[in-house]
Amino acid sequence: MLSNRKPGKLTRRQFVAAGALGGAALAIGCKAGKHGDWEYLTVEQARTLTAICDQIVPADDYPSASQAGVLHYIDKQLMRHYRRHRHAYRHGLADVETASRKRFGAELASLPLEQQLEMVGDLEKQNPSFFELVRSHTLEGYYGSPRHGGNRDAVSWQMLGLAEPPIRGRAQYDLTKDSPS
Amino acid sequence: MKRVNAVVIGAGAAGGIVAKELAVAGLSVVLLERGKWYTANDCRKDDLRNQRTTILGNAFGPEDKGNPRVWLDAKGQPHTALASEGGYQNNAACVGGGTLSYGAQAWRYMPQDFRMKSTYGAPQGSSLEDWPISYDDLEPFYEKAEYEIGISGDYSGTPFHGPRKRPLPMPPVPPGREFSILEPAARRLGLHPFHVPMARNSVPYNGRGPCMRCRWCCGFACEVDAKNGSQNTVIPVALGTGNCELRTECMVKEILTDDHGRARGVAYFDSDGHLQEQPADLVIVSGCAVESARLLLNSKSRLFPNGLGNRFDQVGRHLQGHHYTGALGYFDFDTYDDVGPGASIAISDYNHGTAGLAGGGMLANEFIRLPIHTLDRLPPGTPRWGLAHKQAMRAWHKRTIVIIGPTQQIPSADARVTLDPDVKDKWGLPVARFSGNVHPHTFEIGEVQAKRAEAWLKEAGALHTSVMAGRPDSVSAGQHQAGTCRMGNDPRSSVVNRNCQLHDVDNVFVIDSSVHVTNGGFNPALTIMAIAYFASDALVRNWKGTGFRS
Helix, strand or coil: CCCHHCCCCCCCHHHHHHHHHHCCCCCCCCCCCCCCCCCCCCHHHHHHHHHHHHHHHHCCCCCCHHCCCCHHCCCCCCCCCCCCHHHHHHHHHHHHHHHHHHHHCCHHHCHHHHHHHHHHHHHHHHHHHHHHHHHHHHHHEEEECCCHCCCCCHHHHHHHCCCCCCCCCCHHHCCCCCCCC | CCEEEEECCCHHHHHHHHHHHHHHHHCCCEECCECCCCCCCCCCCEEEEEEEEEECCCCCCCCCCCCEEEECCCCCCEEEEEECCHCCCCCCCEECHHHCCCCCCCCHHHHHHHHHHHHHHCCCCCCCCCCCCCHHHHHHHHHHHHHHCEEEECCCCCCCCCCCCCCCCCCCCCCCCHHHHHHHHHHHEEEEEEEEECEEEEEEEEEEECCCCCCCCCCCCCCCCCCHHHHCCCHHHHHHHHCEECCCCCEEEEEEEECCCCCEEEECCCCCCEEEEEEEEEEECCHHHHHHHCCCCCCCCCCCEEEEEEECCCCCCCCCCCEEEEEEECCCCCCCCCCCCCEEEEEEECCCCCCCCCCCCCEEEECCHHHHHHHHCCCCCCCCCCHHHHHHHHHHHCEEEEEEEEEECCCCCEEEEEEEEEEEEECCCCCEEEEECCCCCCHHHHHHHHHHEEEEEEEHCEEEEEEEEECCCCCCCCCCCCCCCCCCCCCCCCCCCCCCEEECCCCCEECCCHHHCCCCCCHHHHHHHEEEEHHHHHHHHHHHHEEECC
């Protein structure tokens, strides 16, 4: 199944995400400044959000949420249709970081995956409205149309076995038979 | 502005037909539409932004900005809804209205649907009533709609429909995999499955090609223009007569009346936001149930202080749609063949005739599903996120079937559209406000229907099933909205007469789903179209030059 995936170079954003996943600080070559390549998110917020999104859709044979561009989707929509959710993201992500430092003494993105999972499980219980928001946006970004920045190369549709683009013009009515109506 | 014979407000299912019928009969017509004219070229395969899945907004209007509505929850608390949010009860705002992007099921109601009160008696607290017209009155106009708009399908498998003189003009689209799984199961249960009638070309018809069976159907405009709505059938004919002018992005402010209590035209905001007056001999309101009621209520004057046609406080009442219930089945083999349009097999065995239930509804398989629709439809107990959710998506997306149907709602006079006292739209007009709910017997019928859907899925071999039947605490009008300007013989309990003419003002007509007394156990589009042909026929027959005498 892996053969369906396009090999290719990491984009700058994935590079940032990959760097963040590994707990590395800003990688050399990234744009300087608070927002890096993001339109709305700060680099720190993006690191935290990456960790949460990748627990919602982790990597297996197919990419994780961030590897499929979900962060790009959310960041883009926070400048567009989801402007009304900016407040929730700002505060929600800050609270997660505070909780992570309090409990494990380090930022969420630098924790081992098991501890990240625990933290996201806690988030679901302790701040369900923010968790549901991130869950919805992550799944939309992963399974929705690639035109919005997520679901890169329609990777989730490939995972589900849906041809993309679909085969069209098939199965027209057989005019050689008598009409049944 | 030059006076015309008729101004038609709203270029949807009904307005397009009325404009065409009047223009063909030689009347001069101005057709006003608040939305834009999209074509097949504007068809975007966008899972997140279409007319059914509106996560990132409505594809075919209205836009979120400047078009709010208000709904009251069960405790009477008001909530403001954006146009892409559920509480908004949106249909569409564009040329073609809902018919540009609908799933295009094209059902005739059954004879009993026009005499619900006579058939069942009105449950206490309900406003269940008979229509002043019968199935037989409408039959020739159903047929006209089927041939002019273009319907495919095949009723030969079922005895449960009204008498019809001609078969549908096109054969059904060939069966998909779900049809093949569900058809024998329904027969084993003694049911009568048949092909869903669709306003969709299965063969070349009306100068356009057939359906290419793609994944993006219900909620989307058709890329190959094989889906038939008013925008690609009657409206081009209306314009082709030379008697009809279509003005888009024009929002009607009010219907203007003279000192004798007759309409003299309409005031509207044009696409530049300028207020215009269009004088007309006839005013036809076809804005769909919510907006038509709102326009009448907003048309206040000295003679009509409570709005036009609202002398007895009837405008906006009996708001209804459909109560959708059904079941989801999980199979141990692939049921999904990635071939649209999906909804293909139906039964109407359960629309009427169950002891103790005042009606029922049609049941059919669901339209073709996108991955985004499966996210929260995984087997009960599946984690909602994480690796297990991802793997369940992979395991089940192609192995589910949904059977669902529009349970006919038992209307209530308290379910209504009024004007919100505070909230205004971008033109400064008071917006629609929803309150009340349909009669609770509706939900009892819906629960029985859901069990029937579940039994069908089990017979078809579903490993697990889950029932989808809720009891919403506010009215669910949505795209099937109806009932707000009830048709009737008594001016004290209805808004229009059998010809869709206001009881109070003889040159104003409401022609759309607003006039539905009850809404059938079927998708309403074809009935809206049949009524538009029926009412247009009366209009043209009664038209005397530049005047109108009923």
